[in-house]
Amino acid sequence: MTQTMRRPSEAGIPRSGALDDGPGFLLDGYTFGQRRFRKLGTDAFTTRLAGRPATVVYGADAARIFYEGDRFSRERAMPTSVQHLLQDEGSVQTLEGAAHHHRKTMFMQMLRPEAVAGLTRIFDAEWTAATVRHADTTRSLYDVAVETLTRAAVAWCGIPEEAVDVRQLAGDLAAMVDRAASFGPPNWAARARRRRAEASARSLIERVRRGELSIADETPVRRIATETDADGGLLPVEVAAVELLNVLRPIVAVSRYLVFGAHALHHHPAWARGVAADDEAAVRFANEVRRRYPFFPVMGGTVQRAFDWRSRTFQPGEWVVLDLYATNHDARAWSAPERFNPDRFTGWNGDPNTLVPQGAGEVATGHRCPGEAATIALTAEFVQRVAAEAPFTVPPQDLRIGLRRMPALPRDRFRVRFAGPGAA
Numbered sequence: 001m002t003q004t005m006r007r008p009s010e011a012g013i014p015r016s017g018a019l020d021d022g023p024g025f026l027l028d029g030y031t032f033g034q035r036r037f038r039k040l041g042t043d044a045f046t047t048r049l050a051g052r053p054a055t056v057v058y059g060a061d062a063a064r065i066f067y068e069g070d071r072f073s074r075e076r077a078m079p080t081s082v083q084h085l086l087q088d089e090g091s092v093q094t095l096e097g098a099a100h101h102h103r104k105t106m107f108m109q110m111l112r113p114e115a116v117a118g119l120t121r122i123f124d125a126e127w128t129a130a131t132v133r134h135a136d137t138t139r140s141l142y143d144v145a146v147e148t149l150t151r152a153a154v155a156w157c158g159i160p161e162e163a164v165d166v167r168q169l170a171g172d173l174a175a176m177v178d179r180a181a182s183f184g185p186p187n188w189a190a191r192a193r194r195r196r197a198e199a200s201a202r203s204l205i206e207r208v209r210r211g212e213l214s215i216a217d218e219t220p221v222r223r224i225a226t227e228t229d230a231d232g233g234l235l236p237v238e239v240a241a242v243e244l245l246n247v248l249r250p251i252v253a254v255s256r257y258l259v260f261g262a263h264a265l266h267h268h269p270a271w272a273r274g275v276a277a278d279d280e281a282a283v284r285f286a287n288e289v290r291r292r293y294p295f296f297p298v299m300g301g302t303v304q305r306a307f308d309w310r311s312r313t314f315q316p317g318e319w320v321v322l323d324l325y326a327t328n329h330d331a332r333a334w335s336a337p338e339r340f341n342p343d344r345f346t347g348w349n350g351d352p353n354t355l356v357p358q359g360a361g362e363v364a365t366g367h368r369c370p371g372e373a374a375t376i377a378l379t380a381e382f383v384q385r386v387a388a389e390a391p392f393t394v395p396p397q398d399l400r401i402g403l404r405r406m407p408a409l410p411r412d413r414f415r416v417r418f419a420g421p422g423a424a
Helices: 022-040 060-067 080-086 097-110 113-133 141-157 166-178 185-210 220-225 237-253 255-267 269-277 279-292 324-328 372-389
Strands: 044-049 052-057 138-140 298-303 307-309 312-314 319-323 415-418
Touching: 022 044, 022 319, 022 324, 052 060, 060 319, 060 324, 080 166, 080 185, 097 220, 097 237, 113 141, 113 372, 138 141, 141 166, 141 220, 141 237, 141 255, 141 415, 166 185, 166 237, 185 220, 185 237, 220 237, 237 255, 237 372, 255 269, 255 279, 255 372, 269 279, 269 372, 279 324, 279 372, 298 324, 319 324
Parallel strands: 052 319
Antiparallel strands: 044 052, 138 415, 298 319, 307 312
C-alpha cells in the first residue's frame, strides 16, 4: 500500500490510542509505524512499547533531529536482547561525544575508499569460487551469501584462515542478525553463539598482541588489536574483540542485500541489461534495493539533552524510536515509494536523511554506519555479476517477503540452481 503524504499534527504529537503497542509491533512488523502514522495523520506519535513510554517518528526531518546535534544517546536505546547481539557494551555505537568520534575515526580509516575496493575484489574472487563449489546444485542463496561474505571478511581483515573456523563463524555472525528481534530460546541460543564468537575474537586479539600470528600491518585486525582509546590506553581486549565483530558482522549482514538484489533482478528483469553494462546503473540499482527492501525496521535513542520539536519539549531520558522502514518509504521524499525504480537515483542529491537503511545524518560526524559505502559496493558488484553472467536459475518456490518477520527474507530463503561446469 502506498503511503500517502501527511502533515505533522498541528496539535503536537498525538497518542496512538493503545495501552501498549508492543504486541502491535510484533504483529505488524515493518509496517507497525506506517499503519499508525497513516491513521493519525502525523509523522510522530507517543505510545508504550513493552511498558516503556516511547515517541515513534519517521521522515527526513525526524531523522535529522534524531541523528544530528548530539541530542540522543544510544544508552538504553534498544532492548538488551537486541543490543547484546548487534553491538554489546563498549562498542563504537554505544559511545558518545569525543569518545565516539575517536573510535569512529578508526572505522572510517579502515573503510576508506581504497580499502572498500579491496574488500570488493576479495568478495568477487570468493563469489567465483562459490559458484564453482556449488555448480550443479540447488542451494539457499542466503546461506551461500553468508559463507561467501564471511570468507571475504576474514581474508580482508587479515585473519589467517587457519586461525578461525570459517563455517562456524559464518553461522555465529548470521545468527546475531537473524535473531536480533527474537525473544526467548531463539534469542538465548543466538546470544550463546555471540559469546562463542566473542571468545574466539578475544583469543585472536591476544595472539596478535603477543606476536603469535603473522599479520600484515595495514589490516583491520592489526589496527583493532593496537587501537587506543581517547586517553591513549590500549583498548581492553574485550572491547577490541567486540569491535572486531563489529567489522565482521556488518559485512556478513550484507548477505540480505545480495538476496534482495537477486530477488529484484528476478522480478524486474528489464533492469538487468543496464545493470550488467554500467557501473553507475549497478550502484543505482543497489541503492534502490536498500531503499525498497526491508532491512532493520527501527532505531532507538535516549534523549541526552532537552530540545523542542513538534510543539513539545523532549526531556533527557525520554525514549525515541526512528522508523527507518517508514522513512525509506516516505511519499514526501520518494515518488511512488512502493514502486521499484532505480532511476529515482539518477541525479539524486544524496540527502543523508531520506535514504536511511543504515542510519541517517553524516557518516563522519554521527552514528550513521561507517560500512555503508562497503554495503553499496558489495551489493552493486553482486547484482552486476548476476545480471551479466546469470550464474544460477531460480526454481519455483515461495518468493514472498513477509513483513512481520524481522529481519526479513524471502520465505524459501531464495533457493537457486547454480549452473553446471562450463555453462555460459
